[in-house]
Amino acid sequence: MSTPYVLELKDLRKSFGKTEIIRGANLAVQAGERVAIIGPNGAGKSTLFNLISGRFAPTSGEVWLNGQRIDGKKPFEINRLGLSRSFQITNIFPKLSVFENLRCGVLWSLGYKYTFFKFLADLDDANERAEELLEMIRLDKKRDTLAMNLTYAEQRALEIGITIAGGANVVLLDEPTAGMSKSETKRFIELIREVTVGKTLLTVEHDMGVVFGLADKIAVVVYGEVIAYDTPEAVRANQRVQEAYLGSVLAEEQAAGAAH
Numbered sequence: 001m002s003t004p005y006v007l008e009l010k011d012l013r014k015s016f017g018k019t020e021i022i023r024g025a026n027l028a029v030q031a032g033e034r035v036a037i038i039g040p041n042g043a044g045k046s047t048l049f050n051l052i053s054g055r056f057a058p059t060s061g062e063v064w065l066n067g068q069r070i071d072g073k074k075p076f077e078i079n080r081l082g083l084s085r086s087f088q089i090t091n092i093f094p095k096l097s098v099f100e101n102l103r104c105g106v107l108w109s110l111g112y113k114y115t116f117f118k119f120l121a122d123l124d125d126a127n128e129r130a131e132e133l134l135e136m137i138r139l140d141k142k143r144d145t146l147a148m149n150l151t152y153a154e155q156r157a158l159e160i161g162i163t164i165a166g167g168a169n170v171v172l173l174d175e176p177t178a179g180m181s182k183s184e185t186k187r188f189i190e191l192i193r194e195v196t197v198g199k200t201l202l203t204v205e206h207d208m209g210v211v212f213g214l215a216d217k218i219a220v221v222v223y224g225e226v227i228a229y230d231t232p233e234a235v236r237a238n239q240r241v242q243e244a245y246l247g248s249v250l251a252e253e254q255a256a257g258a259a260h
């Protein structure tokens, strides 16, 4: 049966060998929601991302994207159906300029192969889209800078530009602000908000500042299950979440804050 949600996980399970890591996860995400997936180390957050993006096939259960069942499909097929996952920085081409990296992202999403590189200059539509992305990620002044010469935060912005290049309506970002300073993080949250307007966003995130700054909804994953999926306020107040995870995390953050 189809689903009214943009993304839905139904009784999703994944075992590695004899160990069940994802134990019947359910999640129903509506169009345009910004969702942060949080939970203790080893709870299965990355595995969930890998199941959604097609890196792993589930052992059982279903994943629905834009009304189609995608569990078991290949990552590139899922990408074509409207889901894009942030590539890690290693997938940026260091010796290409910012603009060329974005143009590769656009062309990749159109189904071109990099071997046709010499024809790229003729492809006006890809060029236009790449220029548009350049402004969106605020790197227009770095248009012709080689990616390897960007700052770390700029590289992460480029990575997001490449991720959204194809116009996917569902975007998965893995710890988008990891490794950034406080002020960079603040600016970056703004940037993510801007470039994902009208899209559905899922992030895996450890930094509670980012979670509460960015998310409309929080999915709490504990021991391979989504134990709560609600607004930040409701999740904060949820007794089960407090006991299983958030109580200790917030206490730690408060203690760290008091120590500074």
Ligand SMILES: Nc1ncnc2c1ncn2[C@@H]1O[C@H](COP(=O)(O)OP(=O)(O)OP(=O)(O)O)[C@@H](O)[C@H]1O
Pocket (backbone or CB within 6 Å): 016, 021, 039, 040, 041, 042, 043, 044, 045, 046, 047, 048
């Ligand atoms: N390919 C794999 N083969 C075997 N076990 C795996 C594999 N991938 C993940 N696991 C195990 O699954 C469990 C969940 O890992 P996962 O990385 O999904 O957790 P996480 O919630 O993202 O953790 P963290 O917050 O520490 O990144 C861990 O015990 C991990 O060792």
